[in-house]
Amino acid sequence: MDAGGDITTGLTGTVRSYNGAKGFGFITGQGAFADVMFSRMELPEDTREVRGKFIENRLVSFDAMIKPDGRAKATSVMLMPQQGLGNPGTIKSYSDKHGYGFVSSHSLPGSDAHFKKGDFSNPVSGGNLQGELVIFEADTLPDGKMRVTKIQFQSAKIAEKVNGGASMGMGMGMGMPNMMGANQVMQQMNQMNPGMPLAQQMAMMQALQMQQMGMGGMGMQGMKRGASDMMGGAFKVAKTADVAVTTTGQIMNGSVKSYNPQKGWGLIASPGIPSGGSGASGDVFFMKSNLPMEVRDTNVTGQSVTFELVQTNDGKYRAQNVAMA
Numbered sequence: 001m002d003a004g005g006d007i008t009t010g011l012t013g014t015v016r017s018y019n020g021a022k023g024f025g026f027i028t029g030q031g032a033f034a035d036v037m038f039s040r041m042e043l044p045e046d047t048r049e050v051r052g053k054f055i056e057n058r059l060v061s062f063d064a065m066i067k068p069d070g071r072a073k074a075t076s077v078m079l080m081p082q083q084g085l086g087n088p089g090t091i092k093s094y095s096d097k098h099g100y101g102f103v104s105s106h107s108l109p110g111s112d113a114h115f116k117k118g119d120f121s122n123p124v125s126g127g128n129l130q131g132e133l134v135i136f137e138a139d140t141l142p143d144g145k146m147r148v149t150k151i152q153f154q155s156a157k158i159a160e161k162v163n164g165g166a167s168m169g170m171g172m173g174m175g176m177p178n179m180m181g182a183n184q185v186m187q188q189m190n191q192m193n194p195g196m197p198l199a200q201q202m203a204m205m206q207a208l209q210m211q212q213m214g215m216g217g218m219g220m221q222g223m224k225r226g227a228s229d230m231m232g233g234a235f236k237v238a239k240t241a242d243v244a245v246t247t248t249g250q251i252m253n254g255s256v257k258s259y260n261p262q263k264g265w266g267l268i269a270s271p272g273i274p275s276g277g278s279g280a281s282g283d284v285f286f287m288k289s290n291l292p293m294e295v296r297d298t299n300v301t302g303q304s305v306t307f308e309l310v311q312t313n314d315g316k317y318r319a320q321n322v323a324m325a
Contacts, residue, residue, distance in 0.1 A: 011063065012080070014058065027074055036062070037073055037074065047088040088106070121320070135247060156245065244313055245311060248310060252270050252307055253306055254268040255305065256305060259301050264288035265287050266286055284309070284319045285317075292323065
């Protein structure tokens with residue numbers, strides 16, 4: 001902790017801004033603490049992977065001190081629970097066999113919330129979820145226990161780690177003869193697209209192996225052609241979809257303005273979209289992969305939907321976790 005004056009405890013305020021990439025932000029408080037800086041390390045451990053928009057405008061409690069240079073610095077910053085807003089948390093326990101677990105949050109002390117695997121906004125293929133950081137919403141049941149209604153990982157990096165590990169496990173289960181051929185295909189992938197992340201390689205291998213199963217005794221040449229086709233076609237869409245985003249914590253309503261299953265993207269019209277959308281005012285872009293699996297190849301234009309509003313690193317808004325209303 002910085003050397004300075006006495007610590008003032010029990011303060012409250014609102015997060016005015018937070019830059020998760022740089023690791024600091026500012027709180028609007030009162031009196032001598034009307035504008036207080038804080039660092040990422042002053043946030044609880046279950047909040048340190050979230051990015052700016054999630055905690056901006058959130059109510060917080062904090063302690064603070066006046067540094068020798070006259071500036072105020074906040075310590076022990078804690079998010080206060082707010083109705084309708086997501087909570088940061090850590091998966092306390094999880095059973096892949098039974099498909100459920102419990103999540104805890106500093107903003108809900110002493111109240112672990114029960115969740116099921118199906119509560120995740122996007123499918124989860126990994127089995128070891130304990131300790132992963134998440135954002136979730138929960139309801140209090142009549143018996144006083146908490147039940148998660150929505151849950152997602154705090155960052156794309158965490159989701160990739162969880163699901164990437166599962167993809168590798170699925171690949172290893174396909175049998176030694178297939179994996180020997182698969183290794184040759186992976187070498188070809190690296191030659192054609194150097195630096196491809198391992199998770200993307202494994203996702204492609206999973207698709208190729210599924211294709212092989214469906215086509216029976218497809219030979220090695222067929223697998224190579226499949227890899228080349230994916231490199232030149234559908235894989236480009238997958239790379240476009242793999243854009244780092246930051247959740248805003250907002251769940252919104254709208255209707256699908258346009259959608260092309262072949263091109264793999266569309267627009268949602270929603271009057272609550274801030275400036276910075278992908279199309280006209282009130283429109284927000286979404287990818288095919290953000291739709292439920294069962295409607296991805298269906299023309300859903302005109303359908304009412306709910307979605308999570310996220311923001312890319314260049315400040316543009318997108319829709320994620322789109323669900324039919």
